Amino acid sequence: xxxxxxxxxxxxxxxxxxxxxxxxxxxxxxxxxxxxxxxxxxxxxxxxxxxxxxxxxxxxxxxxxxxxxxxxxxxxxxxxxxxxxxxxxxxxxxxxxxxxxxxxxxxxxxxxxxxxxxxxxxxxxxxxxxxxxxxxxxxxxxxxxxxxxxxxxxxxxxxxxxxxxxxxxxxxxxxxxxxxxxxxxxxxxxxxxxxxxxxxxxxxxxxxxxxxxxxxxxxxxxxxxxxxxxxxxxxxxxxxxxxxxxxxxxxxxxxxxxxxxxxxxxxxxxxxxxxxxxxxxxxxxxxxxxxxxxxxxxxxxxxxxxxxxxxxxxxxxxxxxxxxxxxxxxxxxxxxxxxxxxxxxxxxxxxxxxxxxxxxxxxxxxxxxxxxxxxxxxxxxxxxxxxxxxxxxxxxxxxxxxxxxxxxxxxxxxxxxxxxxxxxxxxxxxxxxxxxxxxxxxxxxxxxxxxxxxxxxxxxxxxxxxxxxxxxxxxxxxxxxxxxxxxxxxxxxxxxxxxxxxxxxxxxxxxxx
Numbered sequence: 104x105x106x107x108x109x110x111x112x113x114x115x116x117x118x119x120x121x122x123x124x125x126x127x128x129x130x131x132x133x134x135x136x137x138x139x140x141x142x143x144x145x146x147x148x149x150x151x152x153x154x155x156x157x158x159x160x161x162x163x164x165x166x167x168x169x170x171x172x173x174x175x176x177x178x179x180x181x182x183x184x185x186x187x188x189x190x191x192x193x194x195x196x197x198x199x200x201x202x203x204x205x206x207x208x209x210x211x212x213x214x215x216x217x218x219x220x221x222x223x224x225x226x227x228x229x230x231x232x233x234x235x236x237x238x239x240x241x242x243x244x245x246x247x248x249x250x251x252x253x254x255x256x257x258x259x260x261x262x263x264x265x266x267x268x269x270x271x272x273x274x275x276x277x278x279x280x281x282x283x284x285x286x287x288x289x290x291x292x293x294x295x296x297x298x299x300x301x302x303x304x305x306x307x308x309x310x311x312x313x314x315x316x317x318x319x320x321x322x323x324x325x326x327x328x329x330x331x332x333x334x335x336x337x338x339x340x341x342x343x344x345x346x347x348x349x350x351x352x353x354x355x356x357x358x359x360x361x362x363x364x365x366x367x368x369x370x371x372x373x374x375x376x377x378x379x380x381x382x383x384x385x386x387x388x389x390x391x392x393x394x395x396x397x398x399x400x401x402x403x404x405x406x407x408x409x410x411x412x413x414x415x416x417x418x419x420x421x422x423x424x425x426x427x428x429x430x431x432x433x434x435x436x437x438x439x440x441x442x443x444x445x446x447x448x449x450x451x452x453x454x455x456x457x458x459x460x461x462x463x464x465x466x467x468x469x470x471x472x473x474x475x476x477x478x479x480x481x482x483x484x485x486x487x488x489x490x491x492x493x494x495x496x497x498x499x500x501x502x503x504x505x506x507x508x509x510x511x512x513x514x515x516x517x518x519x520x521x522x523x524x525x526x527x528x529x530x531x532x533x534x535x536x537x538x539x540x541x542x543x544x545x546x547x548x549x550x551x552x553x554x555x556x557x558x559x560x561x562x563x564x565x566x567x568x569x570x571x572x573x574x575x576x577x578x579x580x581x582x583x584x585x586x587x588x589x590x591x592x593x594x595x596x597x598x599x600x601x602x603x604x605x606x607x608x609x610x611x612x613x614x615x616x
Contacts, residue, residue, distance in 0.1 A: 149219070149239055153253070155498070157204075157208055157211050159499050160502055162491075163254060169203075173489060174483070182350045189260055189298055190258075207252070216268065218242060221273060223270075231582075231585050237582070246509035251571050268543050272313070275543070277543075278543075289328040291319060308557070310328070317543055355417050358420060359407055362406060364442065368438060383426055384426065396408075401445055402448075445565075448569060450555070452520060458504045521555070521567075524573050524578070531545060535547065547583065
């Protein structure tokens with residue numbers, strides 16, 4: 104009779120490798136080209152972590168906008184004030200699966216694939232394998248960025264498109280298999296254009312940076328991957344969508360930024376306004392409301408809330424814009440101050456706990472007010488799709504705990520501040536360009552620069568989601584600090600192998616001499 108002797112660590116490892124699922128995976132890995140094994144492994148591990156976030160918050164994290172999407176697509180109130188393409192994805196997920204879990208799961212798959220693609224590009228640039236792998240893993244592990252993929256938000260799709268565009272730019276620096284990467288860059292810029300209505304500056308600015316960074320012979324390709332998506336988005340918004348019966352955003356939504364500028368100026372310098380200006384403003388809202396809304400320069404919503412009369416503002420829009428122009432001529436300092444205050448999330452570091460608003464991880468029972476008696480979703484059959492239904496309460500509690508811990512005010516500057524990571528990306532790219540004189544490395548900053556400028560041009564409030572994409576790209580740019588110059592590699596060493604340190608390369612060169 105044989106005693107049961109515990110297996111040693113080596114025997115357990117061999118037993119695990121011999122199991123059919125693991126053996127099949129190992130055989131599949133052996134068929135992959137060596138230079139793709141690390142990116143594929145990174146994508147799979149990232150997907151595993153994202154799957155954990157997905158299960159913890161199933162069917163996904165939500166906000167007021169999420170309920171708006173569902174209300175619009177299930178009641179026929181389609182509007183182009185949000186991304187219509189993302190609304191279509193919401194509608195398809197609801198119609199095909201009865202919920203939103205399929206959409207958020209596809210978002211995790213897309214992000215994991217893009218992170219593997221970025222890892223491949225970083226490795227080609229000479230980044231050590233461990234750092235090329237750890238940066239994507241940090242993106243999915245850190246709650247501020249890892250959970251962003253499971254939000255039912257157009258901004259989540261927008262951020263994934265930004266990661267794809269960044270990965271393509273990383274590859275284009277070395278111009279390896281350029282055709283594939285140009286097509287992927289086009290896919291990224293198209294996603295940026297379609298998933299956010301005010302993304303045109305982001306794509307155009309990124310194109311301008313690429314024009315400076317890449318050889319002149321690529322100007323036609325750069326124009327194609329930036330101008331064509333912009334024209335496509337403009338054509339859809341102003342021609343195709345109206346023809347399909349999709350309502351345009353209200354005039355008061357288009358010009359809410361101008362109204363907010365007027366309010367800030369009136370709050371700070373009421374003596375600068377003429378009697379005729381005040382008369383026009385009073386027909387839209389009491390002057391006390393204009394001054395009260397203007398007290399909060401960082402948000403448009405306080406001004407646009409009742410008693411602000413939106414229909415009256417739309418009727419008097421021309422005259423209100425006349426007031427805006429008059430104040431711009433007489434007090435440009437007030438207008439500039441109002442704009443920079445509202446766009447603070449795009450250029451400044453937070454100095455108070457209210458500078459950056461982070462969406463809580465809990466869906467309220469009233470569905471952000473939509474399900475209250477008398478409100479649009481009070482009796483909707485889709486209400487069950489708008490609640491957390493995590494398969495494991497313990498996992499859900501752990502996810503909420505991690506997300507809530509990351510919202511600590513002392514961590515805001517590091518985990519939630521897109522402006523900080525934008526500047527960090529620029530400094531990292533500058534160091535790369537200084538260490539290895541390569542003008543094309545400027546392309547690494549193209550996507551981030553576009554994202555930042557787009558927020559500086561127009562943003563209604565200091566919401567984290569507007570600058571979430573630069574945080575993801577900042578994390579991914581950190582490994583570039585370890586990128587080795589091609590001369591640091593020993594003669595004949597392929598790019599996909601670990602680069603040698605500069606000192607080791609110098610000693611090897613001296614020995615060869």
